[in-house]
Amino acid sequence: LAGIAHGQARDWNDPLEPFRIIGNVYYVGAKDLTSYLITTPQGDILIDGGLPETASQIERNITTLGFKLKDVKILLNSHAHYDHAGGLAELKRKTGAKFEASERDKPGLEAGASSEFTGVAARYPAVAVDRAIKDGDTVSLGGVTLTAHVTPGHTKGSTTWTMPVEDDGETHHIVFFCSTSVPGYKLVPKPVYPGQIEDYRSSFQKLKTIDADVFLAAHGSFFDLLGKRERLGKGGSNPYIVPGEFQRFVANSEHQFVSELKRQETANR
Numbered sequence: 001l002a003g004i005a006h007g008q009a010r011d012w013n014d015p016l017e018p019f020r021i022i023g024n025v026y027y028v029g030a031k032d033l034t035s036y037l038i039t040t041p042q043g044d045i046l047i048d049g050g051l052p053e054t055a056s057q058i059e060r061n062i063t064t065l066g067f068k069l070k071d072v073k074i075l076l077n078s079h080a081h082y083d084h085a086g087g088l089a090e091l092k093r094k095t096g097a098k099f100e101a102s103e104r105d106k107p108g109l110e111a112g113a114s115s116e117f118t119g120v121a122a123r124y125p126a127v128a129v130d131r132a133i134k135d136g137d138t139v140s141l142g143g144v145t146l147t148a149h150v151t152p153g154h155t156k157g158s159t160t161w162t163m164p165v166e167d168d169g170e171t172h173h174i175v176f177f178c179s180t181s182v183p184g185y186k187l188v189p190k191p192v193y194p195g196q197i198e199d200y201r202s203s204f205q206k207l208k209t210i211d212a213d214v215f216l217a218a219h220g221s222f223f224d225l226l227g228k229r230e231r232l233g234k235g236g237s238n239p240y241i242v243p244g245e246f247q248r249f250v251a252n253s254e255h256q257f258v259s260e261l262k263r264q265e266t267a268n269r
C-alpha cells in the first residue's frame with residue numbers, strides 16, 4: 001500500500017541491464033528503483049538498495065559490469081523508506097561494506113521501518129549504521145568525494161548527495177536527489193512528525209542552492225532514466241547532462257508541496 005501511496009508503477013522493480021551513466025558512475029538498479037555504483041581505484045561506493053528483493057538484481061548488475069561485490073567499501077542511502085533501504089542489509093552482508101547514513105534516518109534504518117510509513121508492507125530488514133552523517137559531511141574514497149545535504153521532510157533524515165565527476169575531459173556536477181514528494185502523508189492538522197512542514201520548506205530552500213548539470217534520483221521516473229538511456233551512446237552529447245533540469249524539478253516539486261498543503265488545509269477547515 002505504501003507503494004501505491006508513492007504513486008509508483010507496478011513494474012518499478014523489473015530488471016534493467018546495467019550501464020555506465022557518466023564518468024565512473026554506473027547504473028545498477030531496477031527499472032525505477034535506482035541504485036548507483038561509483039568506482040574508484042580504492043574500492044567502490046554504492047548508493048541505495050531498492051526493495052529487499054532488489055538486492056539480488058543489484059548484485060548481479062555489479063558483476064555483469066565486471067566489478068566485484070567485495071570491492072564495494074561504502075554503502076549510502078537516500079532515505080529510510082522500504083523501497084530504497086530494503087535491500088541494504090543483504091548488500092551490506094554480501095559486500096562487507098561500511099554503511100554511512102543520515103543521523104536522523106538511523107533509528108528507522110536500524111528498526112527496519114521508517115517512522116513515516118507504518119504497517120507491515122513498509123517494513124524491511126534492519127541495517128546497522130556504521131557512521132551517522134550530518135548535513136555537510138563528506139564521504140571520500142579513492143579520489144571521489146560525495147557531500148551530504150540533509151533535505152528532510154519526505155523522511156526525517158532524507159539525504160541528497162552531490163559529487164563532481166570527470167567525463168570526456170570536463171567536470172560535471174551530479175546530484176543524487178532523494179525525494180521531496182508527499183506520498184499520501186497527512187500534514188494537517190498534525191504532520192507525520194513534529195516539524196515536518198518546516199523541514200520540507202527549508203529543504204526546498206537548500207535544494208535551490210545546489211548547482212548540478214547531471215540529475216539522478218531515488219526514482220528513475222524523476223529524471224527520465226529510461227528515456228535518456230535510449231539516447232545514450234547514439235551520438236551527440238551524453239543525454240544525462242542537462243543543465244537546469246534539476247532546478248526545474250525542484251521548483252515543480254515545491255509547487256506540488258505547496259498545493260498539497262493548501263488542499264489539506266482547506267479540507268480540514
Ligand SMILES: [Zn+2]
Binds near residue numbers: 081179
Ligand atoms: Zn520514499
